[in-house]
């Protein structure tokens with residue numbers, strides 16, 4: 345490897361990593377947290393078949409799962425100003441990623457709720473718990489255990505998907521890389537470098553997933 | 569009289585499962601419901617504890633009358649706190665230990681302070697011989713141990729009546745004894761119980777009353793002794809003879 349290339353890689357590393365730590369990860373963390381709130385609420389509403397809310401949830405999920413994420417970003421960032429709503433790049437990305445991820449995770453959580461044996465709800469009611477208490481104390485914790493691996497998958501996918509925010513001028517890792525590349529033109533080396541940093545983030549998350557699963561599996565069969 | 573149901577009707581689609589069932593339970597009674605498979609025993613019990621909504625029927629509980637087809641939510645939750653249900657498949661809370669299974673209904677359901685609830689729960693677990701397994705999760709317990717824990721959960725809040733739906737049917741034969749022994753002990757202590765069972769031995773020796781159901785109606789009801797020794801109805805006689813092994 346020639347020394348110019350090596351210098352470029354060493355020099356660019358912090359310039360890519362820092363937007364990763366200050367933009368990519370916060371974007372993922374904030375949007376995923378909001379998405380989880382949306383997902384649990386939408387899943388519970390559908391599970392309980394709340395009138396009016398349930399069809400609204402179905403509609404929301406239909407829209408956000410049925411259209412490309414990039415199109416959603418464009419509509420909010422480039423489209424909304426046309427109707428007088430101008431949103432800065434980062435908040436626009438937070439809104440879109442939250443709503444998009446919320447739609448997918450709502451389905452994950454709903455499926456997990458439905459996978460809890462129906463006897464659990466009946467037992468809760470017969471033990472003197474209200475419907476809401478049973479959901480909160482018995483059904484939801486079991487469902488979240490089931491949903492944990494697919495939700496971990498979703499957050500790992502999301503870390504990488506935030507690179508799409510580059511298209512609405514959010515200077516996250518990919519856009520930071522592009523800016524460096526525009527100056528030095530080393531696309532192969534630089535894009536591999538940013539790819540490796542994404543891989544590092546994903547690896548850490550995978551590792552956190554393992555730990556999380558271990559802790560959550562406390563009540564699962566450890567053999568009698 | 570603690571509990572009385574009259575004229576209970578329930579259909580699933582076109583299938584009429586209950587066709588005017590009537591039965592009553594006095595305080596301290598142990599009433600066994602017998603009958604062939606599909607006769608509607610489980611459905612009846614589920615209607616009585618509002619897990620199914622009856623199409624028609626009157627429930628009298630502790631002197632209060634309720635329309636089973638139009639129960640108010642408030643009445644349902646109030647009555648459920650005076651009763652308890654033991655399921656065929658135990659249905660212990662899978663994410664809770666044995667102890668937490670018992671305290672959950674006390675603390676969350678009834679607002680009893682935690683320390684007091686734990687004391688009560690430990691007493692209940694002790695009674696069913698499960699105190700040494702208090703910290704185990706359901707997945708770490710045998711079927712018999714799970715069902716005994718479920719009974720502890722049921723009795724902890726001192727319900728006025730306990731409903732059982734074939735509490736030993738899901739168990740290996742060698743484990744039914746430990747559960748039946750607990751039930752027998754509860755009966756001796758004067759607990760009021762309404763028990764759907766296939767255990768004729770239990771019905772004969774423990775229950776005070778027997779209700780024989782077939783085809784969605786009560787064919788015959790009376791003191792256990794009379795039903796076993798001198799059933800009035802031919803169908804009861806046939807059932808008791810063929811089912812006895």
Ligand SMILES: Nc1ncnc2c1ncn2[C@@H]1O[C@H](COP(=O)(O)OP(=O)(O)OP(=O)(O)O)[C@@H](O)[C@H]1O
Nearest residue numbers: 580583585603604605606607608609610611612734
């Ligand atoms: N949720 C349901 N939907 C449709 N049919 C049902 C439902 N629950 C019960 N049934 C039907 O109602 C009839 C009576 O069922 P039930 O479980 O009350 O009988 P059972 O007397 O408890 O029988 P077993 O001794 O086998 O437990 C059966 O034909 C059953 O298939």
Ligand SMILES: [Mg+2]
Nearest residue numbers: 609610611734
């Ligand atoms: Mg049954």
